[in-house]
Amino acid sequence: MRDWFAGQALAGWLASYEPDGAVKVTSTAEFAYEMADAMLEAREKGGAK
Numbered sequence: 001m002r003d004w005f006a007g008q009a010l011a012g013w014l015a016s017y018e019p020d021g022a023v024k025v026t027s028t029a030e031f032a033y034e035m036a037d038a039m040l041e042a043r044e045k046g047g048a049k
Contacts, residue, residue, distance in 0.1 A: 005036035 010032035 002033070002036045002040060005039045006032040009035035009039075 006029075010028065013028065013032065
């Protein structure tokens with residue numbers, strides 16, 4: 001589940017970049033997993049109300 005959430009966050013974030021935009025892969029992947037962890041935490045708490 002964490003990997004799926006991270007993949008969704010990553011896809012959404014990368015979609016906002018211009019085709020020739022510079023992206024730091026390591027920091028982008030770390031950000032995606034931070035987002036995934038936040039989504040899992042919200043899911044455990046019952047989601048956004």
